[in-house]
Amino acid sequence: GAVVSQHPSWVICKSGTSVKIECRSLDFQATTMFWYRQFPKQSLMLMATSNEGSKATYEQGVEKDKFLINHASLTLSTLTVTSAHPEDSSFYICSATSGLDGETQYFGPGTRLLVL
Amino acid sequence: EDQVTQSPEALRLQEGESSSLNCSYTVSGLRGLFWYRQDPGKGPEFLFTLYSAGEEKEKERLKATLTKKESFLHITAPKPEDSATYLCAVRRSGGYNKLIFGAGTRLAVHP
Numbered sequence: 001g002a003v004v005s006q007h008p009s010w011v012i013c014k015s016g017t018s019v020k021i022e023c024r025s026l027d028f029q030a031t032t033m034f035w036y037r038q039f040p041k042q043s044l045m046l047m048a049t050s051n052e053g054s055k056a057t058y059e060q061g062v063e064k065d066k067f068l069i070n071h072a073s074l075t076l077s078t079l080t081v082t083s084a085h086p087e088d089s090s091f092y093i094c095s096a097t098s099g100l101d102g103e104t105q106y107f108g109p110g111t112r113l114l115v116l
Numbered sequence: 117e118d119q120v121t122q123s124p125e126a127l128r129l130q131e132g133e134s135s136s137l138n139c140s141y142t143v144s145g146l147r148g149l150f151w152y153r154q155d156p157g158k159g160p161e162f163l164f165t166l167y168s169a170g171e172e173k174e175k176e177r178l179k180a181t182l183t184k185k186e187s188f189l190h191i192t193a194p195k196p197e198d199s200a201t202y203l204c205a206v207r208r209s210g211g212y213n214k215l216i217f218g219a220g221t222r223l224a225v226h227p
Contacts, residue, residue, distance in 0.1 A: 046214055
């Protein structure tokens with residue numbers, strides 16, 4: 001149980017284009033979803049927290065107009081990187097907490113974004 | 117300020133050589149300490165949650181313990197497949213549901 005998927009797993013795009021990453025909870029309803037980014041050999045950095053049907057809460061220093069988060073349902077959250085630039089290249093990981101075990105975050109497999 | 121420090125940064129073990137990873141934390145009201153395992157290019161995999169000092173949890177060759185200031189992840193007779201980065205994270209009380217992660221310990225187990 002507690003499986004989280006992400007799509008796509010890999011994406012390469014040209015500078016200036018927008019990229020959408022999906023995060024789905026497959027076998028539970030996610031009351032809260034989180035988006036992280038991770039640079040090589042570094043730990044996870046929280047970007048934002050989202051609850052279904054409400055606006056995401058962004059961490060300090062994260063541009064909300066650049067990283068658009070939509071938590072449309074209890075099983076789906078999307079992260080859109082708008083007008084991507086090479087410095088946005090990173091490993092993006094989502095996580096979700098369930099209503100039954102609201103304390104534990106279950107992570108997706110991650111999406112590697114490369115902006116050329 | 118809430119802080120999580122993991123040591124060592126990297127650890128190399130021979131197969132069967134037991135050892136411990138450390139996670140020291142400073143947080144305003146602990147509401148859970150979490151251990152995750154992360155393989156290269158993948159998302160973290162949940163291992164344990166500990167809530168109060170004195171609590172212990174085990175899973176196969178791993179055992180996690182918690183005191184008021186730190187947590188240990190003990191690895192008994194490790195195998196090469198235990199090689200990964202082990203991440204520690206804390207969650208604090210007060211209605212905050214976000215995790216504060218340590219930098220991780222990169223474990224390499226050689227046959």
